[in-house]
Amino acid sequence: MQRSINKANTPSIETSRIAQPIGSPLDRFIKNNQDQFAYASGELSQILRDIALASKVVNREVNKAGLIDIMGAVGSQNMAGDDQQKLDVLANIRFTRALAKGGEVCALVSEESDSFVDLSNEGKYVIAIDPLDGSSNIDVNVSIGTIFSVYRRKSPAGTPIQQEDILQRGADQVAAGYVLYGSSTMLVYTTGHGVNGFTYDxxxxxxxxxxxxxxxxxxxxxxxxxxxxxxxxxxPVKDYIQYCKDQKYTARYIGSLVADFHRNMLKGGVYIYPATAKDPDGKLRLIYECNALAFIAEQAGGKATNGQMRILDITPGTLHQRTAFYVGSKNMVDKSGSFS
Known part of the structure; x- marks a missing residue:
């Protein structure tokens, strides 16, 4: 005797397609995993939430770039020598405000500021950030991003910020991440226990x-x-590029660091910004660009060097120090170094 099926309680194939499960919300994921951090007391979790909140505001502004007057340059340069865009300034303000309100961050290092910003509190963390990387691409609707690093301050809380708090090696990072503002907006971060990516709805x-x-x-x-x-x-760099061509590799260069890194992160590849005659020390900034992406790359099984040594082992001497940068799939970074 055949058993009857209660069709009312059986989801149709069409219904199951509509009701696809979605991943954990960022807040819940942070809360569930905060015990992975050795100094867990909720402060690092709040910093990540503040960064996520600021990125939502910046995402909103980026998506309105063609509708209101926030595109183009402001007519000045930042300390790194780049022409400041209107959205550079706006993003810097948004992230600074978000990170200053909580009290967990005592100092902020930004590409858009000549010196570090002392937030005059007893916070235990220092943030290094490029608020809007690749912002000159906004005018042509190309993906851009935010890059950030989180460090524990070394001097006692409540005392003046010291150089040792600001000029830390990338290996001292306790968290790092980036936000990609593209066809979808993604936040990718690590606290030293692997890398996870979140898509904004x-x-x-x-x-x-x-x-x-x-x-x-x-x-x-x-x-x-x-x-x-x-x-x-x-x-050596010319020889490696010729090797890539001989191997019939694909050349892909967007000109937005976060976008180029993210693509290679998912598909495998190598990103190179070597020293040149114009920029003998390299062009990318160590503290608030390369260190974060190097940390993420290593946590994902990749590698990052300056062509000679591990990026995370470099002790910075200045706030806006530049470096050559080779980052991506481990075997490809190793191969690029074999031509030296």
Missing amino acids: PTLGEYFLSHPNMHMPEDGRIYSVNEGSANSFSK
Whole structure:
């Protein structure tokens, strides 16, 4: 005798497609995993929430860039020598306000500030941030990003900020991440226990876990470099680029660091910004660009060097120190170094 099926309690195939499960909300994920951090007391969790909140505000402004007058340059340069865009300034204000209100952050190092910002509190953490990387691409609707690093201050809380609090090695980071403002907005971060990515749902105003436990492939077939400067590259760099061409690798270069890094993170590849005749020390900034992405790359199984040594082992001497940068799939970074 056949048993009857209660169709009323059986979801149809169409219904199951509509009701696809979504990942954990960012807040819940942070709360559930905060015990992985050795100094867990809720402060680092709040910092990550504050960064997420500020990124939502910046995302809103970026998405309105063609509708209101926030595109283009403001007519000045930041300390790194780049022309400041209106959205650079806006993003810097948004992140500074968000991080200053909580009291967990005692000092802020930003690409847009000549010196560090002392927040005059007893916070235990220092943030290094590039509020809007690649902002010159906004005018042409190309993906841009935010890059951030989190350090524990070394001097006693409540005392004046010291140089040792600001000029820390990348290996001292307790957290790092980036936000990619693209076809979808993503927040990717690590606290030293792997890398997780969250996609922003603007209809709910929340980030949801979409890329758990991210791993960078050990090999890849993408190389990312600005070949417009190739004539001023050193011979080892030229030789490696020729090797990539001989192997029929694919050249992909967006010109937004976060976007180029994110693509190679998912698909496998290497990003190179070497020293040139114009920039003999490299162009990218160590403290608030390279350290964060190097930490994320290593946590995902990748590698990052300046062509000679591990990025995370470099002790910075100045706030806006520049460096050559080779980051991506481990085997590809190793191969690029073999031509030296």
